[in-house]
Amino acid sequence: MFIDTHCHLSKEDYNDISQVILENREAGVSPIIISGCTKEDIIESLEYSMYYPDIFVTIGYHPSEVSKVSDLDLEKLEEQAKSDKVVGIGEIGLDYHYGKEDREEQIKLFEKQLALAQKLDLPVVIHSRDATLDTISSLKKYSVSGVIHCFSGSLEVAMEYIKMGFVLGIGGVITFKNSKLGEVVSRIPLEKIVLETDSPYLAPVPYRGEKNSSKYIPIIAEKISSCKGVSTYEVEQITTETAKFIFHLD
Numbered sequence: 001m002f003i004d005t006h007c008h009l010s011k012e013d014y015n016d017i018s019q020v021i022l023e024n025r026e027a028g029v030s031p032i033i034i035s036g037c038t039k040e041d042i043i044e045s046l047e048y049s050m051y052y053p054d055i056f057v058t059i060g061y062h063p064s065e066v067s068k069v070s071d072l073d074l075e076k077l078e079e080q081a082k083s084d085k086v087v088g089i090g091e092i093g094l095d096y097h098y099g100k101e102d103r104e105e106q107i108k109l110f111e112k113q114l115a116l117a118q119k120l121d122l123p124v125v126i127h128s129r130d131a132t133l134d135t136i137s138s139l140k141k142y143s144v145s146g147v148i149h150c151f152s153g154s155l156e157v158a159m160e161y162i163k164m165g166f167v168l169g170i171g172g173v174i175t176f177k178n179s180k181l182g183e184v185v186s187r188i189p190l191e192k193i194v195l196e197t198d199s200p201y202l203a204p205v206p207y208r209g210e211k212n213s214s215k216y217i218p219i220i221a222e223k224i225s226s227c228k229g230v231s232t233y234e235v236e237q238i239t240t241e242t243a244k245f246i247f248h249l250d
């Protein structure tokens with residue numbers, strides 16, 4: 001079985017979750033890990049995880065939520081993170097894509113959540129966009145490891161994260177025509193990769209631009225297998241093993 005280590009399943013985007021889960025299982029994708037990263041999504045994803053045995057969740061405030069999150073919300077997050085189905089903190093991180101005006105606030109929120117992950121001994125799922133240096137410098141202050149979500153950087157940055165104990169989340173971007181990610185992936189150990197869709201975003205080719213789904217995970221695995229010259233079965237086995245290890249599944 002494949003594991004989708006990162007997706008978003010808001011009711012807004014998917015009105016029939018049972019159907020989604022069924023299609024995933026038919027495609028050989030189970031379990032999936034939902035990333036709840038707004039107040040509403042955290043509550044919703046925790047509910048789903050109670051209902052479906054093959055849904056796990058990571059929870060944590062996305063950098064885009066920075067202006068909406070109080071210390072009280074963070075205390076609540078700590079309580080919510082004690083659920084058995086919570087397997088990590090995230091996605092958390094830094095995003096300077098739309099500007100750096102709130103850089104200080106983003107770093108504060110990020111580091112408070114890194115401290116929480118360290119305290120609860122949970123892995124982290126990192127969102128970093130146009131913010132590699134600050135991300136690395138915050139991560140180095142804490143004893144945490146986990147996944148660099150939607151990794152799309154250079155080989156040099158990949159190796160730096162791997163050296164720090166992280167694995168890379170690889171998704172649909174690797175199938176995009178002008179992506180250089182395949183080249184990077186061909187040169188990093190398969191053991192340092194986990195699969196993810198980031199649904200509903202970033203659907204792989206030939207579904208690019210459409211609503212993404214965990215059932216497309218095998219397409220990503222196939223692309224990785226051709227980049228690395230190994231079988232898709234091997235990609236499945238090894239990435240699943242890594243995901244289970246990182247998130248302490250079963």
Ligand code: NI
Pocket residue numbers: 006007008035091198
């Ligand atoms: Ni995401």
